[in-house]
Amino acid sequence: MTDTSTDDEREQVSVPSEIEFPRLLDFYDLQTADQTQIHEFYDNLRAGQFTTTRCTECDAIHFPPRIVCPECTGDALEYVDLPHDGELFAFSAVRGGLPLGLREHEVPYVVGVVDLGPVQLSGRIDDAAYSDLEIGDPVSLKIVDIDGPTDDDRVFYRFEPQ
Amino acid sequence: MTRNVAIVGGGQANWGERDATWKDLAQEGGKATFDAVPGVDPDDIEGLFVGAVQPERFANQTHVAPMVAELLGIEVDEMIARTELACASGQAALRYAWLAIAAGQLDVAMVLGVEKMNLGREHMPEVQSSMANVLDREFDGANGLAAPPFFAWYAQRHMHEFGTTREQLSLVAAKNKTNASRTDFAQFQSTVDPDEVTDSPEIAPPLHLYDCSGITDGAAGAILMSEAKAREVTDTAAWITGSGQSTMAGNSINNLPSFSGWPQARKASQNAYDQAGIDDPLAEIDVAEVHDCFSISEIIEYEELGFAERGEGGQFIEDGRSHLDGDVAVNPRGGLLGCGHPLGATGVSQALEITQQFQGDVTNDRQVDDATTGLIHNLSGSGSVHSVMVLDRDPQ
Ligand SMILES: [Zn+2]
Numbered sequence: 001m002t003d004t005s006t007d008d009e010r011e012q013v014s015v016p017s018e019i020e021f022p023r024l025l026d027f028y029d030l031q032t033a034d035q036t037q038i039h040e041f042y043d044n045l046r047a048g049q050f051t052t053t054r055c056t057e058c059d060a061i062h063f064p065p066r067i068v069c070p071e072c073t074g075d076a077l078e079y080v081d082l083p084h085d086g087e088l089f090a091f092s093a094v095r096g097g098l099p100l101g102l103r104e105h106e107v108p109y110v111v112g113v114v115d116l117g118p119v120q121l122s123g124r125i126d127d128a129a130y131s132d133l134e135i136g137d138p139v140s141l142k143i144v145d146i147d148g149p150t151d152d153d154r155v156f157y158r159f160e161p162q
Numbered sequence: 163m164t165r166n167v168a169i170v171g172g173g174q175a176n177w178g179e180r181d182a183t184w185k186d187l188a189q190e191g192g193k194a195t196f197d198a199v200p201g202v203d204p205d206d207i208e209g210l211f212v213g214a215v216q217p218e219r220f221a222n223q224t225h226v227a228p229m230v231a232e233l234l235g236i237e238v239d240e241m242i243a244r245t246e247l248a249c250a251s252g253q254a255a256l257r258y259a260w261l262a263i264a265a266g267q268l269d270v271a272m273v274l275g276v277e278k279m280n281l282g283r284e285h286m287p288e289v290q291s292s293m294a295n296v297l298d299r300e301f302d303g304a305n306g307l308a309a310p311p312f313f314a315w316y317a318q319r320h321m322h323e324f325g326t327t328r329e330q331l332s333l334v335a336a337k338n339k340t341n342a343s344r345t346d347f348a349q350f351q352s353t354v355d356p357d358e359v360t361d362s363p364e365i366a367p368p369l370h371l372y373d374c375s376g377i378t379d380g381a382a383g384a385i386l387m388s389e390a391k392a393r394e395v396t397d398t399a400a401w402i403t404g405s406g407q408s409t410m411a412g413n414s415i416n417n418l419p420s421f422s423g424w425p426q427a428r429k430a431s432q433n434a435y436d437q438a439g440i441d442d443p444l445a446e447i448d449v450a451e452v453h454d455c456f457s458i459s460e461i462i463e464y465e466e467l468g469f470a471e472r473g474e475g476g477q478f479i480e481d482g483r484s485h486l487d488g489d490v491a492v493n494p495r496g497g498l499l500g501c502g503h504p505l506g507a508t509g510v511s512q513a514l515e516i517t518q519q520f521q522g523d524v525t526n527d528r529q530v531d532d533a534t535t536g537l538i539h540n541l542s543g544s545g546s547v548h549s550v551m552v553l554d555r556d557p558q
Pocket of ligand 1: 057
């Protein structure tokens with residue numbers, strides 16, 4: 001190969017070395033009526049109520065909340081309250097390998113399956129070390145505000161030992 | 163099915179933490195495949211099916227099937243597509259190729275599974291974030307739930323309900339990693355004893371580092387043919403005699419049927435066994451490549467695939483019944499624990515291992531004696547889909 005140019009003749013093309021944390025890499029979904037048709041779930045959560053959808057045609061309770069009933073394909077759904085207290089059904093702890101979007105200081109954290117009766121769902125178990133917990137331990141729901149890369153007021157739920 | 167279909171052979175790129183791009187891996191896997199099957203070259207390929215899970219996130223590239231066609235010089239005239247079914251994407255690609263040939267749409271297909279996952283230590287959080295997307299991201303991924311804690315729940319529940327022991331988990335990992343030390347392309351090349359598994363760092367209790375499959379760059383390719391074409395290139399092949407999949411309509415945590423078992427695997431395997439005419443899987447299957455993404459997975463799979471009674475998977479490994487010389491040789495290749503798990507390539511590589519076991523081409527003392535019937539199994543995502551394929555040395 002023949003060298004046909006020198007470094008100082010080259011035009012420089014620059015790309016950003018840093019970008020702000022993009023909303024699409026953020027784990028939490030947008031929660032408002034202009035973004036999601038299950039906004040009522042988030043509105044209720046923001047008001048302190050943990051709810052999900054129930055089908056008025058076949059009585060099925062869904063979680064996550066839906067807009068179409070997977071049991072009967074009906075779309076006449078209503079929001080009903082779920083219990084805030086339940087039992088730890090299974091749990092483990094994340095020690096490393098933190099996904100992008102979580103903060104370093106969060107490791108280690110406990111993540112488990114919580115049995116609330118009508119539904120059995122995944123959740124973070126805050127304020128508890130793995131070694132302090134046992135299957136069957138009573139836990140309660142708590143609601144947290146999300147401070148992230150959007151101007152919306154967002155909320156989510158976690159659990160803590162009773 | 164109207165026509166018999168055979169996997170006639172194929173090959174793998176070297177798997178591991180590779181100094182290579184997605185496109186490099188695809189080319190290496192393609193070359194290894196054509197090199198391994200004399201008499202078949204890119205001009206013969208009528209259908210191309212590419213198993214790839216997250217090229218968008220790991221390689222910033224989508225529409226990867228035509229990219230592979232260009233890289234390997236394949237002019238597709240019949241069918242081309244990428245398959246995405248998380249960790250079962252490779253088997254899904256095999257299944258589409260099988261059905262296309264069985265239906266008479268084409269005679270010769272290539273299946274290539276490719277995944278680039280190692281982006282450097284500093285980008286591991288991006289990789290972990292993408293892996294959490296395999297679950298329902300809004301309600302499960304958002305809880306920082308990735309694969310290790312999810313499968314740790316199954317280990318915890320299986321121990322709780324059936325008395326499965328930490329030692330039994332270690333026996334699975336030690337068997338598979340030791341098998342992989344005899345597999346040339348495998349990511350992990352060292353023999354491991356059970357105590358080393360138990361003593362390895364805790365990742366997501368009760369699972370330790372050696373209970374977990376790796377983050378792996380790799381590619382694997384296979385050539386599938388109709389019976390008339392297959393007879394022209396080989397005397398011995400792996401004939402697809404049964405295939406099943408099951409979801410039970412659950413994907414998010416609330417909708418999974420069990421946290422200590424996979425009834426979906428039982429259903430999928432039963433469907434595949436019925437098609438293949440298998441009545442007693444333990445007696446009739448000689449070699450099985452099953453989805454040991456974590457050590458606990460293989461113990462549960464012994465049970466759900468019909469090799470052991472429910473709850474007795476731990477005893478099955480403790481009695482050595484899944485070893486190379488056991489009742490059914492499980493993961494002679496070294497499994498995901500030993501070979502690594504380049505997501506889209508895994509199912510293809512599993513099928514190749516069975517093919518090579520039938521062909522007597524397996525090197526380094528891991529040939530299973532007179533293997534004539536084999537099985538591949540993958541689970542994907544939250545274990546919400548299980549895919550099973552039965553292979554036989556003779557067509558039905
Ligand atoms: Zn309904």
